[in-house]
Amino acid sequence: MQQLEKKKNISMAVIKRLPKYHRYLNELVNNEVDRISSKELSEKIGFTASQIRQDLNCFGDFGQQGYGYNVKDLHYQICNILGITKDYETIIVGAGNIGQAIANYTNFQKMGFKTNAIFDINPKLFGLKIRDIEIYDIDYLEPFLQKNPIDIATISVPPKNAQSVCDILVKNGVKGIWNFAPVDLIAPADVMVENVHLSESLLTLTCLMNKTI
Amino acid sequence: MQQLEKKKNISMAVIKRLPKYHRYLNELVNNEVDRISSKELSEKIGFTASQIRQDLNCFGDFGQQGYGYNVKDLHYQICNILGITKDYETIIVGAGNIGQAIANYTNFQKMGFKTNAIFDINPKLFGLKIRDIEIYDIDYLEPFLQKNPIDIATISVPPKNAQSVCDILVKNGVKGIWNFAPVDLIAPADVMVENVHLSESLLTLTCLMNKTI
Known part of the structure; x- marks a missing residue:
């Protein structure tokens, strides 16, 4: 119960870092590593050890001084x-390049x-299938x-x-929207929207490359 | 000259917001809007007016009290x-779903x-073309x-x-890497890496949807 209480305080900044923890912990689980210290995790993941201790402390007492984190427990908790300990029913609206790429990406299914x-x-696309998914x-x-x-x-x-x-999605009960269109969608507070704005990402890159900054 | 001096202080947080300013200013230019106040811009873009004034002040004095911003000047400066007032020579390494989607996305060319x-x-892909681009x-x-x-x-x-x-890219002088692979690349400080980690974005969405937080 204490862990559930703690979870409620997780900030957006921590949430944004969690998928990266998940990716590294996945690797450790696959490599059958049992435990890892915040210092070792820090060397892998690139956050400071103190940042890691602070982040992971948000959702329970997994670290023990001198022992480190139990990798399997921490992985499950994350x-x-x-x-993602449960499954999600999803659809894709828009069968252009990005829609097709997402449909073809079998990792999401796994x-x-x-x-x-x-x-x-x-209309030319109606009835066609991408893998076994009909348009x-x-x-x-x-x-x-x-x-x-x-x-x-x-x-x-x-x-x-x-x-x-x-x-239409909101009206019919969809609670999560993964938006690749370069617009800021308006949705009720109980519908979560996560944006992937590819053009904006590319412009961030050129901005960083631009030597006048 | 003052503007160039100012530019050097632009923080990463501002850089991350700039592509969004660019998107909205593009729209205003296309709609032939001449000037806009920070308040009006705030209503469109969703940042506070004071945030906008502070951000835009980083690279010159475009706003005039009671007049607002000159849209065309601000757009050009951004x-x-x-x-992106110059062109970029690019390549794509990896002709899978994402590589093909990027190659097909004609907007980047524009x-x-x-x-x-x-x-x-x-080897099955060698010699094939996506639009007019050879693999x-x-x-x-x-x-x-x-x-x-x-x-x-x-x-x-x-x-x-x-x-x-x-x-290989770094060794041969590529200074900007747009990385869709779910790894943290190691590159010298003068090579900029911008990551698009799709799985992490999707997990951020499920995290936000997860009611226990």
Whole structure:
């Protein structure tokens, strides 16, 4: 119970670091490492040991002085906080380059994300499949959602259509939106939106490369 | 000159916000808006007016009290700081789902990013083209770079190959790496690495959706 209490205080900054902890802990579990000190973890992951102790302390007492962290326990606890000890029903809206790339990425399936359908506006694509996932008419999105409860939807449509897609998703109970369209979606507070703005990422790179800064 | 001096102090936090300013200013330019107050910009972009004034003040005196910002000047200055008033020679290493999606994304070309070649390890892909961009044997990467100076390389290879690709790029003068492989690349300080870790983004979403937090 103490751990659940503690979890409520996790800041957005810690949340943003958790997937990276998860990635390194995955590796340690795969390499059958039993325990690791904050100092060793620090050398791998690149955060300071004190930052790591502070972050991990947010969700329970896993570290023991002179012993370090129990890798398996810590890994499970982080999976739990990341919400990936359960599976997710997902769809993709927009079967363009990004939508297809996401549909083809089998790793997400291994992580527990099941893609049930893809929707697009282009009639030429209707009925085609990406792996075993069928592409449907976008007009079928709302009836589909009414019959099939979906947890997470990927939005990979052109910017001008993104908000109207978002509205349909929200209206039909989707609580997580993974948005690749370069717009800031408006959604109720209980719907989580995570953006991947590729152009903005590329511009961050050129900004950093630009010697006048 | 004062503006150049000022630019040197721009923090990483401001840099991360600049592409978003750029996106909204692009829209304003396209809609032929001449000037905008920090308050109006705040309503559009979602940062506070005081945050906007503070950010934009980092690179010159564009705002005038009671007048607002000159949209065209501010847009140009932000493009300049983002380094996109010039063009970039780029390549893509890894012709999988993500590599192909990036190669197909014509918007980057419109922004001044020219994709010169794609490299992959799979012989079946050699000689094929994505749009007009040819896929070459990864063994040709180093000789290619020696003949063709490249500014930015996208890495979209499996994690286990990403560092060795990075090493070849760095050795041959590539100064910007856009990394989609879920690894933390090691590169010299004068080589900028911008990461797009899709799995981590998806886990951030599930973490936010997870009600126990």
